[in-house]
Amino acid sequence: MSDVSEAAPAGPAGPGTAAAPEAAGGAGGTDGAAPVRSALDLKANRLFAGAVVRKDLVKAVKGNAIVPSYVLEYLLGQYAASDDEATIRAGIDTVRRILADHYVHRNQSELVKSTIRERGRHRIIDRVTVTLNEKDDVYEAEFANLGVKGVPVEPATVKAHPKLLVGGVWCICDIEYFHSSELRAVPWILGSLKPIQLSNFDVDGYLAARREFTTDEWIDLLVQSVGFDPALFGKRAKLLQLARLVPFAERNYNLVELGPKGTGKSHVFSEFSPHGMLVSGGEVTVPKLFVNNANGRLGLVGYWDVVAFDEFAGRRKRADRALVDILKNYMANKSFSRGVETLGAEASMVFVGNTSHTVPYMLKHSDLFDELPESYHDSAYLDRLHCYLPGWEVDTIRGEMFSRGYGFVVDYIAEVLKSMRSQDFSDRYLRHGLSLSPDISTRDRDGVHKTFSGMMKILHPHGDASLRETEEILRFAIEGRKRVKDQILRIDPTMPGVRFGYLDGDGSWHPVSTLEEDEYPAYYHSRRRAGSHGGPADTGGSADGEAEGTAGEPEATAGPEAAAAVPPARNGSPGEPAPHGEAPLFEGHREFQENQRGVSFGTLLVPYLRGAGRITVTDPYIRQFHQARNLMELLEGIATAKDAADEVEVALVTSESTGGEEKVRKQLEFLLKVREGAAAAGIRLEVSFSGTIHDRSVVTDTGWRILLGRGLDIFQYITGDAFDLATRLQEYRQVRAFGVTYIRDGG
Incomplete structure (x- = not known):
C-alpha cells in the first residue's frame, strides 16, 4: 500500500532539479489522450525540471476530494512533474492511491477513526486548525474532515507554523490512538504534522531560467500556471489574469475586482496559494480580521500574506462601521490598534464581488462602485484602493479555456511570489527616463x-x-x-x-x-x-x-487613444460634400484598445464602402473558420448597405494556408461557402492567392483606401453559442488592439 510519507519531501527546490518519483507499478493513466507538447512545454520542462506539471492532471486525480488545487499539485509535483508519459501515468496512479488511502472524506470519518484505532497510527491529509485552551494552558488541534478536536499540540509546532492558529492549514499528519481511563483524556495523539507547502526554492536558478524566456513566452507560462490556455486569451486579458497575483508579491496591496458571475475572481485566492485566505465578506469581524482584545489573539492580517473578501458586493448587505473604520486605517497606514498598542502587518487586502448591471448602466445611473455596501461606498475608504480590476472584461470561465499544457506547481510559484514581497520594483520605470x-x-x-x-x-x-x-x-x-x-x-x-x-x-x-x-x-x-x-x-x-x-x-x-464610433455614413463619392446635417466621413488614424467593445464592421468599414462597384480586400490571413466568418460578416454589411438592384465585385487577395494539404482543403472549402453565400445578395467574390503580401487593406473604386493593422481579424474568441449576443452582433465582442487609417485618394 502506498505511504503518504513519500509525499512529505519539500518539493522542487528550484529549476534544474528533476523530480525523482518513487512510485512503483500501476498504469493509472490520465483521462483521454496525452496532449501534444508545445515548444513552450518542452522549454519549461527543460529549464524548470521538477517545478512544472501538466495542468490538466489536477482534474484527473481530484475525483470527489474537496481539496484545494495547491494540495493536489503539491502531490503531483512529487510524482508527476515530468514530460515523460510513463512517469506521469505512474505518478498519477500513486497520487490517486495516496488520496484514496490518506485523504479524509467527511462521510468516511468514522471509518478513518476506526483505522487509526485498529492500527494504532495512521497518516492522514486534512485541514488542521489550532486554538489555545487558556483554562488548561495547552494548544489543541481540530481536524476539519476527521471531526476530531481537542488533540494536544506541542508549542514548538505552533511556533513553527503560526498559521495553524488562524483559518487552518492543510497538513500531512500522523495520528495515533491511545485510550486512557482518565475521563478528560483525549485518545487522539498528534505524532507529526507537516503543512503542505514548499519549504524553499533556488532564487538564483529561478531568475537565470527566466532570462531564457521571451516576455510573451513567460506570460504564457504564467497563464498556464494559473490553469488557463493562453491561446484563448489576448495580451490584455492575460495581464488581467496575472494582476490577480500582485497581492501575493506585494506587501499591503489593496485590490478590488468587481464583475459578472463566473469569471474566476475568487479562484486564485482560494486555490492558488497556501499563503492566501479567502473569507466571506459577511463573516468578517474586527476580532477575526485584526485582533481579539479579550484574549490578545491576532487575526488574519497577522499571519496571512493575502486576505480576500469573497462576495463583497451587495448594496443591501450590512457592514460593521467599526470594521470599515479600522480597515481604512490599516489600508492607509499598514497598522491597527490593539487597545493602547499599535501593531503593524503586511497582509494585502483583496475585495471581489459580483455586479448585476452592465458598465454603461452603472456609469449612467451611479458609478462603478455601485454594488458595494453603503458603508463601503465611501470616498475615504475607496481612496485606499490601489487598483480596480475591470472584472467585466474577463470572460466567463468555460471548459475549453483550461490548459492541458505545463505550468508551475502552484506551491512553487507561490513561494516565488512570497520571496519577492520584501523587494521594491516601484521605481524601475525611471531607468528608461519615464x-x-x-x-x-x-x-x-x-x-x-x-x-x-x-x-x-x-x-x-x-x-x-x-x-x-x-x-x-x-x-x-x-x-x-x-x-x-x-x-x-x-x-x-x-x-x-x-x-x-x-x-x-x-x-x-x-x-x-x-x-x-x-x-x-x-x-x-x-x-x-x-x-x-x-x-x-x-x-x-x-x-x-x-x-x-x-x-x-x-x-x-481622455488621451489620444479615445476612439469613439466612426461618424454616421453617407452615400456618394469622396469628392462630394456631405449632405446637410450629416457628418463627413473621418479621415486619419484611429487606435482601438484590447478588450474594447462597441466596434463593428458596420461602423468601422461599411460607411466607406457605400456606392462602390468594386472593392479589393487584401488580407493574407483568411484561412481559419473565424477568419472566413469575419469576411462573410463584412460581405453581409456590404449587402445591407447597397441597393438590392446593384451588384458589387469584391476581390479578395490572400495567402494559401500552411501546414499541409488538409488545411489548404479546409481554407478552400470556407472560401467557397463564403462566395456561394454572398452571391445571393448580388456580391461576386473573386479570390486570388499571393505568397508575398503582408499589409492589410481595403480599397474601393470610389477613392477610399483603408489600412488595417490586423486585417479583418480584429475580434477576440467567441463561443459561437446561439444564445450569446456576441455571436450575432459584433458590437458585443471584445476586440484585439488594432489601428486603422482612412485615406481618401484625390479627395
Missing part, C-alpha cells in the same frame, strides 16, 4: 507604484524589461488607479482631479485612459449628484452652460 505626472497626489502615486512593482516582479523578476515593456506595465498600473480615482470623483466632486499619464524621456506627455472611458465617453464624463448612491446621474449641462466632464478632471485625461 516619470509620472508632476501634479499626481501621493496616494495616487502609491497606487500606481504598487501595481507597477507587483507586475514587474511577476513578469520581469530578473529586471530586464525593455522600454516598450516597461511602458506597457506603467500604463496598466496607471489605468488601475485611474479607474478608482475617476469613480471617487463621481461620488465626491469636492476631491481634486488628477492628470493621469506619464512623461517619456523626451518630455512628451502620454495621457492614459480607461477602456470604459473610451467606450462610453458620454456616460463616463457625466457628473453625479453629490451624495447619491444608485440614483440617477445628472447628465445634463452645468449651470453655466459649460460642457460636462468628470468633476475636477482635466480635459487631457
